[in-house]
Amino acid sequence: MxxxxxxxxxxxxxxxxxxxxxxxxxxxxxxxxxxxxxxxxxxxxxxxxxxxxxxxxxxSAAARTLRTGKSGLIGLTVTTYGDEPFTFTEFAYFAEMARAATSAALARGYALVILPATSRHDVWSNVALDGTVVIDPSDHDPVVTELVRQGLPVVSDGRPAGTLPVTAWVDNDHEAAVLDLLDHLADAGARRIGLLTGTSTDTYTRLSTTAYLDWCARVGQDPVYEAYPAHDPCAGAVAADRLLARPDRPDAVYGLFDPNGTDLLAAARRYGLRVPDDLLLVCCSESAGYATTEPPITTLSLKPRRIGTAVVQLLIDAIEGVENDGPVERVIPTELIVRTSSQRRPPRTTVSPPRSPAKD
Amino acid sequence: MxxxxxxxxxxxxxxxxxxxxxxxxxxxxxxxxxxxxxxxxxxxxxxxxxxxxxxxxxxSAAARTLRTGKSGLIGLTVTTYGDEPFTFTEFAYFAEMARAATSAALARGYALVILPATSRHDVWSNVALDGTVVIDPSDHDPVVTELVRQGLPVVSDGRPAGTLPVTAWVDNDHEAAVLDLLDHLADAGARRIGLLTGTSTDTYTRLSTTAYLDWCARVGQDPVYEAYPAHDPCAGAVAADRLLARPDRPDAVYGLFDPNGTDLLAAARRYGLRVPDDLLLVCCSESAGYATTEPPITTLSLKPRRIGTAVVQLLIDAIEGVENDGPVERVIPTELIVRTSSQRRPPRTTVSPPRSPAKD
DNA sequence: GACGTTGACAGGTACGTTTCTGCATGATCT
DNA sequence: AGATCATGCAGAAACGTACCTGTCAACGTC
Incomplete structure (x- = not known):
């Protein structure tokens, strides 16, 4: 009763x-x-x-999930620095990628749960996931191995290093992108191209740097680069300054990270270098702001929208039973958005001498 | 057997x-x-x-949720334009806010689920939420009323318009921020301040605009403003141009939306106006890029980090049974980051002007 | 008229937890 | 010595759904 x-x-x-x-x-x-x-x-x-x-x-979603084994939830892991998810460096990239991933998931009836890679098991086991998207997993990511052990599909943004057993991955062809870009700079008249890179060992940084070194070896240029901890928002400006202060100062620079464009531009101003006349500039960024800097800066876009969409599509395919043996790989082409900063004006008759880096 | x-x-x-x-x-x-x-x-x-x-x-998270009634999941709604979540205008704000909200939630053992406000019931009822954060809900948001009908706590970012029955809300004091900012411009020597505003009826736009009109009435200035549909990324540049092309052209402008700063700067250049000499400039933005424009632009920050954190804290408090009668309201102060674009140079009579007594 | 067949529903079990209740056992108190 | 009590554990009832397995009629079919 x-x-x-x-x-x-x-x-x-x-x-x-x-x-x-x-x-x-x-x-x-x-x-x-x-x-x-x-x-x-x-x-x-x-x-x-x-x-x-x-x-x-x-x-009741809980009851349905318990009964069917499917929750309609997809995890989106982000690497955390400190206690904030995703570093400032990858800010715009992540935002764009997450945006695309969100709509792609929703279009197929799934929702996205944001989870940090470094979280204690606590949170991870408190949410029923059908699968997970991992961004730039490290070599032997314990979270990933744990997830696949549980039989959950895992798709990574970024080619997994080592023998990480992901279900599928999506990435750009970073080597090709860098080589293409360096050729572009050389075509614009660059004689010595410098690189602003990171000290971390993630796949993106590693592949891009080795591609640069390979290119240098091929064309017979001495590598000129500075590396800095990319997760530190202040270190970039310092590294940009160091690069332009070198005795073998490059006449063109590619910056691997989003803020490098403005950092390099500011450094160039400090040294009295005109862009693009004295210094060609390109950086990898998704920020639309580089279209309106003075001068506008050429950027390499990794197409995060397409990556986010592809990652989610592959993951949901795997969840819904499209079986594949071996990981599925999908390569998304990059796009070089050429602006003023990497187009040398026609040579002048009178050469203005470059300023010394010391005084100003 | x-x-x-x-x-x-x-x-x-x-x-x-x-x-x-x-x-x-x-x-x-x-x-x-x-x-x-x-x-x-x-x-x-x-x-x-x-x-x-x-x-x-x-x-099993599903079983636990079924049994306990608590899922450890918090919804984060975003307004959608087209099929992409959140408009470009609020891009940086949203990213920062979501970032802070994510870490605040995780710190208390909750995870965030991204859900669009306009999604079909389909997705909403497929995920078990303990509560929801809504960003800038419209007057009679059906999603919000449905959620509170189900007995779920709802906390909104942005003071709810009308009689939306939210559990709590967090917002800035937009009126005070605008008044303060206009005083700042007047102090810097502005005689006629213009406004770049939006045509939409959300709380932020509405409050800011009326505050501007009130200020004008108080100091006896004719309002000079242009409104445009803020969700259209191109319309901003056109509106900025219109504002500076007026016969009663303002000598200072405040732009309500993030991209207004660069748009106005570009427009000023087209009309041969020097910033800040001929035109003072301020816009509301969270983008760090405005520190390195030429010249750097003064921005009003709405402190999305603090808002995201506060929203989540209030929501989890409500979830975990801190009962309050009537909605809890929390006001987050804004911050005016003063840069070159809103500081009129001192008269040229003095050769080397001493540092202005900028109260530091 | 006995017999598959098919449509339209009802009963009951299982999903994997949490938690209330109960039941021993030994220790402590009056 | 009997009553009380804390301790350490086991049984079993939910939580709300999905789906498998009937049941019972109506409908042909030979």
Whole structure:
């Protein structure tokens, strides 16, 4: 009796039982009617649906997940520095990528859960995921191995290093992008191209740097580069300054990270170098702001929108049972957005001498 | 028999039953040992924990949620334009706010689920939420009313318009911020201040605009403003141009939206106006890029980090049973980051002007 | 008229937890 | 010595859904 009372007077939510009782049918019929399964006449279906609407019935996601094993949730891991997710360096990239991933997931009926890679197991096991997107996983990421051990599909943004057993991955062809870009600078008249790179060992930094070194070896130029800890927002400006202060100062620079463009521009100003006349500039960025700097700066876009979309599509394919043996790989082309900073003006008759880096 | 087999040979996941069997205790004991409840000697607790580790036991989040009614998930709604979440105008603000909200949630053991306000009920009812953060809800947002009807706490970023029954809200004091900023411009010598505003009816735009009009009325200045649809990334530049092309051209402008700074700067250049000599410039933005424009532009920061943190804190407080009658309101102060664009140079009579007594 | 067949539903079980209740056992108190 | 009490654990009832397995009628079919 008290049970019946408890059930009948459940405050707030109406359950499938209440709908069944109100509609005068069984629980099974309600479930079938609402989910479009079973063999029911349209009249019954409509009736049940109408009663459910009237009671404001919402199925319990938890119960459905428990029963079906599918939650409709996809994890999106971000690397954390300190206690803030994703570093400032990859800010615009991440925002764009997450935006695209969100809409791609929603379009297929999934929602995204933001989870940091370094979180204690606590949070990870408190949420039922159907699969996970990992951004730039490190060599032997414990989270990834744990996830695949649980049988969950894992798709990574960034080619996994080592033998990380991901289900699929999506990445740009970073080597090709850098080589292409360096050729572009050389075509614009660069004689000595410098690189602003990072000290971290992630795939992006590593591949880009070795591509640069390879290119230098091929064309016979001495490498000129400065590396700095990319997660430190201040270190970039210092490194940019160091690069332009070198005795073998480059006449063109490529910066691997988003803020490098403005940092290099500021450094160039300090040394009295005109862009692009004395210094050609390119950086890898998704920020639209570089279209309106003075001068506008050429950027390499990694196409985070396309990457975010592709990653989610592959993950949901895997979740919904498209079996593949071996990881699926998808390469997204980059785009070089050429602006003033990397286009040398036609040579002048009178050469203005470069200023000394010391005084100003 | 077949049932026992099915249970015993469950491929993949180990359940609490398996742990109990392996440890030679009951299910209750396992649950209590792992969750730190009940009265168990430390020896038993350790033993159970060790066995669970060995089996790689992870509790099912779905089952736990079903049982306890708490999922540890918080919804984060974003307004969608087209099929992409959040418009470009609020890009940097949203990214910063979401970042802070994410870490605040994780610090308290919750995870964030990104959900668009306009999504079909489909997705919303497929995920079990403990509460929701809504960004800038519209007057009679159906999603919000539906959520509170279900008894879920809802905290909004942005003071809710009308009688939206939110649990709590967090916002800046936009009127005060605008008045303060206009005083700052007037102090810097502005005689006629213009406004670049939006055509949409959200709270932020509305409050800021009326504050501007009030200020004008108070000091006896004719309002000079242009409004444009803020979700259109191109319209801003056109509106900026219109504003500076007016016969009653202002000698100072405040732009309500993030890209207005660069748009106005570009427009000023086109009309041969020097900043700050001929035109003072301020815009509302979270972009660090305005520190390195030529000249650097004064910005009004809405402190999205603090807002994101506060919103999540209030929401989790509400979830975890801190009862309040009537909505809790929290006002976050804004910050005016003064840069060159809003500081009129001192008259040229003095050769080397001493540092202005800028109250530092 | 006995017999598959099919449509339209109901019963009941299982998903994997948490937690309330109960039941021994030994210790402590009156 | 009997009553009380804390301790250490086990049983079993939910949580709300999905789906498998009937049941029962109506409908042919030979």
């Amino acid at each position: 008290s049970r019946a009372q408890t059930r009948g007077s459940r405050q707030g939510r109406a359950g499938i039982r209440d709908v069944a009782a109100a509609a005068g049918v069984s629980i099974t019929t309600v479930s079938d009617a609402l989910n479009g399964k079973g063999r029911l006449p349209d009249a019954t279906r409509r009736h049940v649906r109408e009663v459910a609407d009237r009671l404001g019935y919402r199925p | 077949s049932r026992a087999q099915t249970r015993g040979s469950r491929q993949g996941r180990a359940g609490i039953r398996d742990v109990a069997a392996a440890a030679g205790v009951s299910i209750t004991t396992v649950s209590d040992a792992l969750n730190g409840k009940g009265r168990l000697p430390d020896a038993t607790r350790r033993h159970v924990r060790e066995v669970a580790d060995r089996l790689g036991y992870r509790p």
